[in-house]
Amino acid sequence: MSAKKVIILGASGNIAKHVIDILVKERHIQLTLFLRSIKRLKNKEVSSARIIEGDVLNFSQLKDAITGQDIVYANLAGELETMAKNIVKAMAETGVKKIIFISSIGIYDVPLNSLLKRYRYAADVIEASNLEYTILRPTWFTNANEVDYETTKKGEPEKGSVISQKSLATVITKIIESPEKYVRENLGVNKPNS
Ligand SMILES: NC(=O)c1ccc[n+]([C@@H]2O[C@H](COP(=O)([O-])OP(=O)(O)OC[C@H]3O[C@@H](n4cnc5c(N)ncnc54)[C@H](OP(=O)(O)O)[C@@H]3O)[C@@H](O)[C@H]2O)c1
Numbered sequence: 432m433s434a435k436k437v438i439i440l441g442a443s444g445n446i447a448k449h450v451i452d453i454l455v456k457e458r459h460i461q462l463t464l465f466l467r468s469i470k471r472l473k474n475k476e477v478s479s480a481r482i483i484e485g486d487v488l489n490f491s492q493l494k495d496a497i498t499g500q501d502i503v504y505a506n507l508a509g510e511l512e513t514m515a516k517n518i519v520k521a522m523a524e525t526g527v528k529k530i531i532f533i534s535s536i537g538i539y540d541v542p543l544n545s546l547l548k549r550y551r552y553a554a555d556v557i558e559a560s561n562l563e564y565t566i567l568r569p570t571w572f573t574n575a576n577e578v579d580y581e582t583t584k585k586g587e588p589e590k591g592s593v594i595s596q597k598s599l600a601t602v603i604t605k606i607i608e609s610p611e612k613y614v615r616e617n618l619g620v621n622k623p624n625s
Pocket of ligand 1: 442
């Protein structure tokens with residue numbers, strides 16, 4: 432069986448750090464870390480991963496990096512709507528189908544908190560695509576050393592107020608292991624009873 436090719440966009444991010452720690456140990460996964468500066472990579476042991484310095488806002492850098500991948504995991508902050516448009520276009524042009532995109536709790540609240548607008552618009556862009564997306568809407572992060580989570584579907588009330596970074600990383604790695612799960616789903620993720 433050939434290795435599954437996974438690219439992490441925004442590999443210097445907090446959640447990406449946890450996901451990388453899990454995935455670098457998986458021999459059936461060929462990991463590519465895409466980030467603006469290797470100096471900001473938080474992981475120490477990444478010798479099995481390919482590293483690309485690049486900017487998601489730079490379409491040609493992004494498209495080159497996505498070419499040939501099986502799964503894109505976007506762990507980004509900043510101009511998320513523009514980034515989502517670039518990612519969708521690059522994936523469409525390269526025939527890559529599966530994306531896991533980290534958004535946020537609260538993006539369907541009315542009225543919409545202005546800080547969450549970019550998360551909402553990015554989710555709208557991903558949902559309007561033909562991609563096999565899984566959008567995750569986590570609650571607020573904690574550093575708790577625990578894995579304890581539940582998910583809610585789009586349209587259901589979001590639950591809870593916190594989620595450990597380790598729990599969210601676990602959800603992401605499970606989807607990477609079984610990408611056929613949660614296709615075209617948009618899930619809230621929270622710690623039960625929090
Ligand atoms: N904190 C919470 O409680 C909470 C709750 C719900 C959702 N969220 C959201 O969940 C997402 C993941 O969280 P996180 O803590 O892992 O975020 P994070 O640590 O801020 O990571 C985001 C990453 O995006 C990268 N990035 C920004 N612009 C880029 C560009 N143009 N090209 C390439 N990379 C770029 C940053 O890289 P650089 O190192 O180059 O800056 C950074 O590593 C974020 O959007 C966050 O806002 C957070």
